[in-house]
Amino acid sequence: MKESYVDLINIRRQVFAKIAKMAYEGADLEELEKASFEILPGEVATYRDSIFRERAIVEERLRLTMGLNARKPTEYYRVTDGISEVDVDENRFIEPLINVITFACEACPEKAFYVTDNCRKCLAHPCTNVCPTNAVSIGKKRAIIDQEKCIKCGRCRDTCPYSAIVKYDRPCAAACGVNAIESDYLGRAKINRDRCVSCGNCIIQCPYGAISDKSQIYQLIKSLKSNEHMYAIIAPSFLGQFGPLASPAQIFEGIKQLGFVDVVEVSLGADITTLKEAKEFLEKVPHEIPYMGTSCCNSWTIMVEKLFPDQYQYISDSASPMVETAKYIKKKDPKAKITFIGPCISKKLEALREDVKDYVHFVITFEELMGMFVAKGIELSEIEVSDEIQDASALGRGYAIAGGVAEAVKKTAAEIDPSREIKVEGVSTLQDCVKLMRLAKAGKKNGYLLEGMACAGGCIAGPGTLASLNRVRKAVLEFKNKSACNSPLENEIIDRELRRN
C-alpha cells in the first residue's frame, strides 16, 4: 500500500499477525469468529460508517488471509465456513488470487470531469467556450458539465482560471495497467479475470482497502511446525524491509528462528537466470527469434500471454530466479519444501504452475513475514550473528531494481562473447510494459533484450513491501557493493558447467 495509507496498512498487517499467532499457538480456529473484535475493539467506528461494517470487512480479510474466498453478502456463511479444507500443512491456495471485498468497495464513479465549488461563475466562462461538444453550461451555482455529451478531453479543466474543474479517476481502474477493472451491477469494482495479471497495483492504490489478495501464512506455519526440511528463499529486494536496525544476517537468522532450516538469496537464482538468458539470447537472437523478453516478472509474462499471445514465444525459456534458486536447493536436499519470500503477489500464481509447483511450495510477502516475526515475538535487531551472507554476485543482487536484469544479462553476455553487443531496453509499470510490447509486436524492437517490470521502479516497489522505495533502493545498492564477486560468471556456488562459455 502507499505508505501514506497508514490506517489501511495497519488493518492488513494486524490480520497477518493475528493469523500467524493463531497458527503458531495451534489455536482453535473457532476463535476466528471473534477475531475481528480483538482487532477492532469497542463500539465506535474509526474510519467507516459503523463498527459493524469495519468488523465485517476485517472478517473477510481474515478469511482471505486463511486462504479462503471472501463471502458474498447475499448468502449466510460463518467466518469459518470451509475452514477445515485450509487447516492443513500444505498450500491449498486456489484462484482467484486477487479479490474485491464487494461491500468494502465504495463504488467510486468512473472517469469524469466535474466542476467543483471553486467555480465563481466568472464573466469570461472560458470553460463553456472551449468545449468541443458544447457540453458545458452555466447553472445556478456553478458551471455544469453534461456527462452524456462530455468526451473527457479536459480542455475545460485546462482553461479554468480558478482550477475549479477536476478530473476524477477511479483509483483502482486508473492504477490497472491492463484495464481489467470493470463495474458490477451496483457500480462496485469487478476484476475482469481474462485481463487481470495479478500485479496487485489495485490492492495498494484503493483508498478504501477494498481489494485484497489471499495468503498462505497459516498453512506455511503449520508446515514449519510439522516438517523438518523447510527452506526459505528470499528475493533481492529484502534489504531494508524489516527496519533500519536489522542487518541481512539478522534477517536470515530471524527467518530460521521461525522454523526454517536454511535461507538462501534468490539473487543466486538470478545469477543462474542471467547466465542462461545471456546464452539463450546470444544463441537465438536474431536468427531464431527477432527479440527476447525477460521471464522473471510473472505479471509481465502473463500480460504478454494474455494480450500478445503470438509474441509469447519470444519470452525467454529460462526459469525465473525464484525457480532456479528452488531447483538449486532441491538438488542438495530432495525432501526440501521451499518458501519464496518476496515483494510480489504475482509469484503466488507462478508457484501454481505445473513446472514450478514441485519446487516452490509456498509464497509469502515481506509484509506477511513481518506478521510472522511479530507473532513469534522475534526482535531482529537483538539477534547475534557472525556470518556474512554471500550467495550471489552484485549483478544478481541488482535484479531488485528496474533495469537490473537487463544490465546483468547485457554485461554477462559481453563477457561470454565480447564480439557482440546486446541492445537492451527496460520499462517499469504495467502500462509501459503494454506499450513496449506493442512496439515489439510491430517489429520496432528487433535485436533487443526487453526487460518488463510491472511495478514502478522494479521489484523494490512491489505490493508486498514494508519500506519505501527510496529506502529499499539505497539498502539494495549497499548490499550489492558488499558482494564478494561482481558477475555470475565468478559465482563459485554455481555449477562450473554453466559458467563456462
Add this chain to the structure above:
Amino acid sequence: MKIKVCVGSSCTLLGSMNILDQLDDLKEIIKEDAENYTDEELEVEAIKCLGFCKDTEEKVAPVVVIEGEPMYNATGQAVMEKIINRIRK
C-alpha cells in the same frame, strides 16, 4: 532535539519506517521556511524495542520518544506537529 523512533518488530509492522521517512521530509520543510523556526537540530534516531509494548495489554505501537517523553500509537502527523510546535519561533 532528540527524537527516537522505535523500530522493534511491532512498531515496524505498524508503520515506524513511514514515520522516519516523514521526519526526513520534515527537516526539508523546516529548511524551506527556516526564519520561522529556531535552529535547533533534529536528531532522529531509530532505536531497538524498549519494551513499551510488552509492559501492557493495550496496543501502543508505534512508539516515538521526543526528548524523553514517549508518544504511543504515534502517527506521522502527530509527531511532526509536536516537533514543529517546540521549535516554532
